[in-house]
Amino acid sequence: MITDGFSYLAVLMAISAFIVFAEQKTKAKLFEYLPAIVIIYFVVMLLSTVGLWQKSESVTATYKTLKSDLLPAMIFLMLLNADMREIVKLGKKMLLTFLLASTSIAIGFIGMFTLFHSSFAPNAWKAFAALTGSWMGGTGNMVAIQGALDLPDAALGYTLLIDSIDYAIWVMILLALVPFAKRFNAWSKADTSVIDKVGERLALKDAARSPMDFASLFLLLGSALLVSALSQYMAALLPTTDFLTKTTWVVIIATLAGMFFAMTPLAKRSGASELANIMLYLIVALIASRANFAELTEAPLYILAGFVIIAIHAAIMILFAKLFRLDLFSLGVASLANIGGVASAPILASAYSKALIPIGVLMAMMGYILGTFGGLMVGKILEMIAA
Template structure:
């Protein structure tokens, strides 16, 4: 059993490296459905379940330190390749998809609660209302709804379990769908030429810029410095249950990355490679805290969460077919609500690095509507419960 932070991080990197090598060197059809980055989540989660590492204080501290510091650095690096002029071509369909996703999540909570009410505790509607705030915005919104409805912390256990387990499954599912984007877009008759053009332009620019050690050092130093400065500044800015220090940090590095892309820093090759390395480590870190054994602790609540996601997915697919929305638009709109700023940019990056700002901006919208949406869902759930 691993008990030290250095071996813990090394193990995560070894697993990531082995999966990526297998994906690049073999022709296993598995990787067509579960790309290395998705397989990484599953394999690391499996290792966590079998207790390959112990959650010692040293490992817990390493997890928090790396996740909290690398996420802003990764977003900054990814945004250095962003071209806002290309993003403008996406138009208002992204906003439309975001609000469709938010409304469908609200509907899904109401329908699922009506189906499962007899199996739940009497006050379960309050904790589910708090969860709906999180799945329309973020953790800050969940806390705000919890406070507004006077939900005790002790009652939030099952809600947090749904938020972690079902959310993890949803992220893995959306990442696994990325290779099938063209097939989905053909089925809904979506025009994906703009997305493909943006992705092709970014890849062409990367090929034309050679990577060198000096440039990598500059980029790495800049990203880590920006992460440190953003987190320091966030602690000194006004916060609330709506806008947390994490939200400030993401906003600051987003602005810094967009501005940096317009400077000579944005011309240095290697930002995409460094950001992808960080992405693999962040995915592994998140998966290392999950545990398949937790699925047996509250099966009704886990199933309830899956039903909510299934209803949400069904509505999104129907709307995509009607409005001819591509898979990227639907996926990022969904994860911007359910996952927020920590995961929407990751999914966006799996399509094209140029689309990172779209994921960030859509996730930030969630903070605006999350609390109001959660309270509205809570009102409807209370009506059903009474």
């Protein structure tokens, strides 16, 4: 049994690295349905369940320090690619389609929780708030909200179950609909002439980014850790409430810092997303190390709730597609930019045309910006419903 903090950290890092390496090198079918980050969570949780490490003073101190210090650094790095000036250039119609997707997802969560909240545990609203962050942005937003709302580590297992199972089926449905795009666009009377021009412009800009190098990685890492320290210092000076805790302030400050520096020369340095992912995977492993399989007793109900959320989201999107003449590409990519993030939105975009991949990436970046704030706002509404 591991009782030393460094050994505990080394094991978590090694497990995460091995699983990510296996995903990249083997291209196994398993990873098409379960992303590496989900497998990391459940492998680490299994080892926690069998008692590979003990919650000793050293292990607990390592867990708390790393989780609180890495979270704002990860948020900052994650947002460095989200340049608001480029997002605005997507065009009014695409931006409104993305916001429609985000709003309909929020309505889906509120509608589902209104129907089923009495069937969940009293604090289940926190788990769904974290999932809202993930389905408006990505796993990084989910982890940020988990920290901001002090969601128990074990409860995050429910959100990851929904995030993997329900999301995987939704991705398959959207990919299966690609051949019907022309028929759908004719039904909605959509104009798709602007989309190709936007995709070509973004592809040219992305090609101009500097290659990854040692100096850039070092600069990005140093900047992220400094932002983390300053975020925690500033958060300690701000007033708190039951909802706006110190950790919530840390998340908000780091998010605003990332949005600001995304418009500076620092954002032109390559490597921010790679460093952010390393931190994200380690944070998820840390969270899983405090969880236990015995605590996942309501998994089927949570998975059903996820499908209800997607059904409400899809119904609203189809209705507005007809009202505002929206095309299937914009609807699908906006939906996946929210629910799947940067990992899946470009895949769906490429199914339509390789030239459209940058649109999927940029929409997903917009999700990173809105996901944390959106999840916290929806969480407040869910808390009121649960009361």
